[in-house]
Amino acid sequence: MSSGVTGAVALRWVWSNVWRLWFSAAVLVLWWVLSADSTSTFFPPLQRILERLHALWIVGDARSELWSSLGHFAVGYTVAGVVGVGVGALLWKFRRIGDAVSPVLYFVYVIPTAALLPAIVAIMGIGSAMKITIIVLAAVWPTMLNTLDGMRGVDPLKLDTAKVLHMSALRTVRTVVVPAAMPQVMAGLRHSLQVAVIMMVVSELIASQSGIGFFILEAQQRFAITEMWTGIIVLALVGSVLTVVFIAVERVVLAWYIGARAVERKG
């Protein structure tokens, strides 16, 4: 009986993944076929783009642009995550201070960070510090606000339980508040990830000499449209890989939450 069941499960797994991929595959094929004879400057054949991509990014040295960008991203995103969770937690802990500070925070929050760019460039110049600052300034908010919200939303009965179990304030935070808020903290971190990738590129579009954003802009200005497209595709791949890695981490960190939710849905 078991081998039959396993076979059926495996078949369903294969089928669900085929179903998941067919549309993407169709789009790729369509792009390949429709662009094959293209003479348009702006939409070169996909085949040519991929050939250039291979030559530039895999064989060539354009990769160094990617490493430069990812370096800024890594530092900026880490700082944004740590500061976001930290300040969010402090605003939760010191509610009275939070009440006074929140209006200012929200005021800064609504300024599009792109609008601050000229000011930041003026103050910090055009080096790595400027790029990291921009990433942090934009990416800190989703994590901070979600952390604050998640901690405020902890079930009061869980806090009563902590008191009944004689937990100290520190232990309550560690054992109850942080895990209970974790699903929302992770949602914030995921949003921050997307914002950080966007700002990584934006920071390289102004007064920059390196990075993948610079590469794309510079290719466009040289009318090297095929190269421009390779940069965009690499960027899309990088974004996808980062998202996949994040989801993998999330599945480990929130294993209990995903499991409990699945049980809940079954009723």
Added chain:
Amino acid sequence: MAGPDPSVAAAKRAGEPVLSVRTLAKAYDAGTSREKLAIAEVSFDVARGEFVCVVGPSGAGKTTLLRCLSGLLGPTSGEVRFEGTPLRAVPDRLSVVFQDYSRSLFPWLTVNRNVAVPLRVAGVGKQQREARIQEVLHAVRLGDVGRSYPWQLSGGMQQRVAIARALAQQPDMLLMDEPFASVDAQTRFDLEDLILEVRRELDITVVLVTHDIDEAVYLADRIVVLTGAPSRVQEIVDVPLERPRTQLGTRSSEAFGRLRRHLMELVTTSS
């Protein structure tokens, strides 16, 4: 834990009630225009080893009373003493079991780690901790579920985990808020018998708040009947049914029926 001199403590225990409630009153938003009196005046004592149920019509402020008895909520006036000491916070020797196990258990911790929480708080070493976890899981008749998460278990089993966690710190008294209200009827009977067995084996004092009159009669030595809000003590009813009690035998006895009828009258006329 460095307690008081054991002989003094023992002398105290013999004479004094475990829990003593004196003219307890609780108002929410006291001193404001929205002031709402939840408990008007409640007084009763619970002797060592006794099983006391508190019943009342719905909305009678039972949960407020429980929060005052546990030390989670301070009274507006009057006093609650636990083992002779006025309550300021939740006392060390008191454990609480809430109604909703899905909210009181920590879903991010396995069963073992949930039960371990109070032991870790008390600084119990790893080996002793593991032994104690086995002990209390056994006491609530839970088999090999330590590595599971609470949400992988049935409702009845989850409430057993919550009871095991409450027992882990070897409390003198167990305070329970409608602990069997979220499970089905059969599980409810099982858990009622379980708590009677646990109480007999561990010689523990139990105060259980419920809206279910049958449950109160089945479990209790004495029943404190509250009026509707704001709560007062309407009557304290002795339950002289013999022990050990059985669901079928006890519930079908004539004495059970008489007590049940008397309590019904009290609760329905007061609401």
